[in-house]
Amino acid sequence: MDRRPGVSVRLKLTLSYAGFLMLAGALLLGAVWVFLLRYVPDRAMLYNPDDRPTGGVFPIRSVLLNVFAPRAAAVMAFLLVFGLVGGWILAGRMLAPLTRITDATRTATNGSLSHRIRLPGRKDEFRELADAFDAMLARLEAHVAEQQRFAANASHELRTPLAVSKALLDVARADPNQDTGEVIDRLHAVNTRAIDLTEALLLLSHADQRSFTREHVDLSLLAEEAVETLLPLAEKRGVTFETSGDITPTLGSHALLLQLTTNLVHNAIVHNLPEQGTVWVDTSARPDTVVLTVENTGEKLTPQQASTLTERFQRGTERVHTDHAGVGLGLAIVKTITRAHDGTLTLTPRPDGGIRIAVELPAATSGPS
Secondary structure (H helix, E strand, O other): OOOOOOHHHHHHHHHHHHHHHHHHHHHHHHHHHHHHHHHHHOOOOEOOOOOOOOEEOOOOOOHHHHHHHHHHHHHHHHHHHHHHHHHHHHHOOOOOOOOHHHHHHHHHHHOOOOOOOOOOOOOOOHHHHHHHHHHHHHHHHHHHHHHHHHHHHHHHHHHHHHHHHHHHHHHHOOOOOHHHHHHHHHHHHHHHHHHHHHHHHHEEEEEOOOOOEEEEEEHHHHHHHHHHHHHHHHHHHHEEEEEEEOOEEEEEEEEHHHHHHHHHHHHHHHHOOOOOEEEEEEEEOOOOOOEEEEEEOOOOOOOOHHHHHOOOOOOOOHHHOOOOOOOOOHHHHHHHHHHHHHOEEEEEEOOOOHHHHHHEEEOOOOOOO
């Protein structure tokens, strides 16, 4: 928003310093007048005319005032000049860190997020502001980099089904006698994957913006619902469930937390042993938090491999060879939803193979009204 130019802060501080200095000088001169000059007689008088050879006429008030007034005016003029010059220099030194912060802000506005203020010196208000600004720039830089990677990956992932669809249509058009049923089935599968990817991207965007209404949700009920929904898939793949837990009330979006739970259970089923796999689903309540834990059997993972599973479009070696390969956003969605609900996500490889995923969310302080 355009605004009319005004008086600079440095000039305001300079005038304030000079004004306070002038006020202090005026108070001091006033004190001299009140406590000294008022006791000087206003008539001529003699003192010790006989006892001391130095005796003489005592100075009267008017004489002292004539002598004192010009010098007081000179002192006030000096204080004014000294206050303006000294205040201008002092204000400049005090506002120097603010100038560095302003320059860094302009640099960031122009698109350079790698610049840092790194204000030297001991911790004070300006140092705290500069450190907070540096931390904000670091978060923004990381977020922008993540969004750029995400946009590139999303473009690549969306381009693949579109390219496959175009190739299938080109083949069908080049060979009119080809069985259209097979082409339609393959197009249906490719379109389904593209739709799933698009819906996952929309869900990620919705969770990132935190544009949802918080309500009382019981994670244990969501876990039961997710297990019941995915039970046919588990039976098809020879995976058994073991569920346990307590009532775990929290505040958040019912739809997003259900998506989180479903993604965790689905991920545990799909990335399991080829046969006789197991999935453990547990909910527990702590004094200030509630925890949803999903474990499964499977291949052994290193901590480094486990830490990359929440990256967007990150797929394990098994995902691309199954009939439920997904779009590579399952655990990324879990991470985003957890972060949007002010929770923490922990992935820990199991010694015997598989992984243990724990989602810890703030507990609801009271029941639904």
